[in-house]
Amino acid sequence: MLRLSSTVEATTRQLTKEAASELCSTGITVTATAIISLKKSLLTYLGCFGVTGIRLILQRTASGARHNRKAPPQNGVIVARKLYSLPYMKGASGLIARQLNRAGRHVAHKPASSLRTTLSRIKDPIPKNQLTNVIYRITCANCSCVHIGHTGRRLGTRINEHKLAVRRRDPLSLVFAHVVECDHRFNWDETEVVAMANTKGARGFLQAWYSCVVRRVRGG
Numbered sequence: 001m002l003r004l005s006s007t008v009e010a011t012t013r014q015l016t017k018e019a020a021s022e023l024c025s026t027g028i029t030v031t032a033t034a035i036i037s038l039k040k041s042l043l044t045y046l047g048c049f050g051v052t053g054i055r056l057i058l059q060r061t062a063s064g065a066r067h068n069r070k071a072p073p074q075n076g077v078i079v080a081r082k083l084y085s086l087p088y089m090k091g092a093s094g095l096i097a098r099q100l101n102r103a104g105r106h107v108a109h110k111p112a113s114s115l116r117t118t119l120s121r122i123k124d125p126i127p128k129n130q131l132t133n134v135i136y137r138i139t140c141a142n143c144s145c146v147h148i149g150h151t152g153r154r155l156g157t158r159i160n161e162h163k164l165a166v167r168r169r170d171p172l173s174l175v176f177a178h179v180v181e182c183d184h185r186f187n188w189d190e191t192e193v194v195a196m197a198n199t200k201g202a203r204g205f206l207q208a209w210y211s212c213v214v215r216r217v218r219g220g
Contacts, residue, residue: 128193129156135195135206138162138175142184147175148194149209150203159188 097107134155138147151158165173169180178184194210197203 089095104105129154129159131155131193131196133196133198133203134193135197135203135210137210139187139191139192140178140184141187143182145178145182145184148207149176149196149213150207152199152200152203155191155193159191162186163188192211 013028083095097109101107132154133152135150136155136158138159140146147162149158153175162175163174164170166179170176175186179186195206197206
């Protein structure tokens with residue numbers, strides 16, 4: 001019989017406890033037989049995904065199970081739980097998730113990139129300026145300031161609107177305000193697409209998310 005090293009045994013035992021705890025938190029009853037089967041499965045996947053990968057899978061599975069449940073009735077009315085899926089960013093995700101949780105918004109973190117998105121690019125990529133439903137970031141050519149925005153139209157159309165606002169000296173444009181106050185210029189050609197969302201509400205939420213992350217990283 002193959003004997004496991006003490007490190008692997010301890011790691012598997014800890015992951016089993018975490019998995020059982022995650023399942024219990026979703027309302028699933030975990031029996032002794034289920035724990036034994038769970039431990040064997042985790043031991044099999046440990047070599048493929050590593051500890052971090054397994055924990056991420058457990059978190060996403062539990063988050064999905066919780067989302068499928070209905071929230072406790074409020075004044076006799078069952079209220080659907082509001083769940084948002086956001087990319088994980090070290091140092092910022094935990095803080096923002098706790099703040100949103102207090103407001104009744106639950107967050108499930110996902111990796112910024114995955115094997116599926118990496119390997120599923122069969123079609124030729126769409127040119128950046130033709131992308132729609134995007135959250136974008138424009139960087140200043142002279143300092144570390146950035147502008148985070150979103151649009152449901154083509155990105156190229158929105159960038160042209162920013163350029164026009166600067167030429168017309170539009171007082172309502174945040175981009176123009178930075179240009180005037182600091183006498184700086186923006187790198188229009190280096191505009192980045194940081195996320196995509198199909199609804200205006202989701203794009204607005206992600207715009208606020210990325211703006212908050214930028215301020216936190218820079219100590220704002």
